[in-house]
Amino acid sequence: MQHNLAHAKALAPNSKTWSVVKANGYGHTLKGVFSGLSGTDGFALLDIGHAAFLREYGWKSPILLLEGIFSKDDLDECLSLQLDVVVHSLKQVQWIENWLEESSGPQQDAAFKRIQIWLKLNSGMNRLGLTSKAYVEAFHRLHVAGFAVNHLTHFANADDVNVLPTVDAQVEMFNAVTQGLSGQKSLANSAAILWHRFTLEDWCRPGIMLYGASPTGRYKDIEHAQLKPAMLLRSEIIGLQNLRKGDQVGYGGRFVAQRDTQIAVIACGYADGYPRHAPDGAPVWVASGDNLSQGGICPIAGRVSMDMITVDVTDLPSAKIGSPVELWGDLLPIDDVAEASGTVGYELMCALAQRVPINIVS
């Protein structure tokens, strides 16, 4: 993560960096990201409880609540934790105004100093965000109330081309709406940092690239980008089965041996976060003996179970019970596993289950 953050900062040398650590640091744990991303300018996340954790851990620089408040009462904690807060709806503006009305003068003064607002424009993604008209209204209401108000939007397709709305169209709308309004700006996610450098502005918001996976879901798109995988998911072989041609493996008998086949059973299943959608042929790195780096890619054979996967190790005859296995990491990009399973690295990282023992290496 340190390496990837340095790389993101090198690509955006004139911008500050919100490191996006929502979803428990994309599955890398808050302790993990605190250790790996301490060089960031700020952390961006969703959950006030997680913000409190980072403050308790000693983080004194900015923290941004990416979805803002979920009720008026959240503002008390935003004040005490000194958070930057996204505002994406007029409902949230109203909560802030009501909260101010109920506050004393000193509390109000503290609020204006300690809470920064980041208005979120819906510039075409049509998920969270204010329409142009509501945006200008919200800006003036919060500005008049006394807050520093900044500007933010999110790209729908920075990881692709020729898909509407384009980055250009979203930037154009963002500039048109925010023109003449005071405040800092933040637009760029990982894909924009890598491929749309004119969007960097005051603060960029790298997420997936910090964890060493591709915004597009395709490893080849970041193969030359000098990113390193942050998560290594490893296990070992706990069983071997010798099949004759025609034998089947696992639930539903999806894999049928086309030759005499050796199957290795690996202690990792969908209840660990391994994708149940992984088809026969999806890649798993298996050691040929005791040394993980000596081995090769073996194909999944049979449906992923809750606690196990089965792979064809016929071409790796020295694999044995106890041989180590990498599900994704240094030897096998997470993007390759995700792509084979019809998803993206983001989902696999976030899906890492609580029962998987985690070892944070700094």
Added chain:
Amino acid sequence: MQHNLAHAKALAPNSKTWSVVKANGYGHTLKGVFSGLSGTDGFALLDIGHAAFLREYGWKSPILLLEGIFSKDDLDECLSLQLDVVVHSLKQVQWIENWLEESSGPQQDAAFKRIQIWLKLNSGMNRLGLTSKAYVEAFHRLHVAGFAVNHLTHFANADDVNVLPTVDAQVEMFNAVTQGLSGQKSLANSAAILWHRFTLEDWCRPGIMLYGASPTGRYKDIEHAQLKPAMLLRSEIIGLQNLRKGDQVGYGGRFVAQRDTQIAVIACGYADGYPRHAPDGAPVWVASGDNLSQGGICPIAGRVSMDMITVDVTDLPSAKIGSPVELWGDLLPIDDVAEASGTVGYELMCALAQRVPINIVS
């Protein structure tokens, strides 16, 4: 869970019940299953740490380790926790023999009393389990060593017909191999309890049915089986967007409005465990006001994000920010969501993320 367990026991009145609570009780937490399934005869799980948790919680009846030991040293804990232990490979037999050799006489005597062995036969699933020949060898080695040895196998296709290997074929092989050997028998999973009643034997092993979902993944297959959903996943609307015909939603612009459309943004995404594979049209129960039970099914519109989903609420015009939503539960079977997303209820339950606040209701 109480209701579902009672139903499983009614279907198998002459069998004891291993309630399968691996994978953190299929996502329902160990505290949850301890509270809901205290009427069971035994718990079956994978992780010795989880067995220790149940013992500390006060569970004095049997606990079965479904994958047995992962090293020789695990046997010390099996002894102190008084666990039933599956043996699925000759490697495990060897670990047990080696451990006995290193044990004192009193420890050996205690082991024979406190640890019961469940040999696992590979009767055609070709995942974990001993071949016929190795099975008989293992039986005699462990029997001679002094252990009570019992018999277990697992069905590959009890939830289907006309898929090889069939339940009949697996039972036939199991009976042939275990004939004349002493010990109790356990074969039936949920699907077999529901649909293959001749396999019940001494101990059955219900799993998914205890949580109120279908072994087949299709809700209609259990619609008349008197099972109740154990997990209710609920959230609320945090944003609304009014789209014009032709506007797009979310990453990749997958949903394109075919009419003027109202989109509700719901605080639940794949980092909560909602399936990222859910396509446009997958069902979400949305309240039309403040009361969850007054509402209807609305279709997913746009790709599932890490922290949000977007649904088309055009036909539910009174839905507003704050309206409650059920992702699955009483009003919307988890099987329906899973089926729409190309997976099964098992996976969705297990994927429930750590960040989702859990409220155990007894």
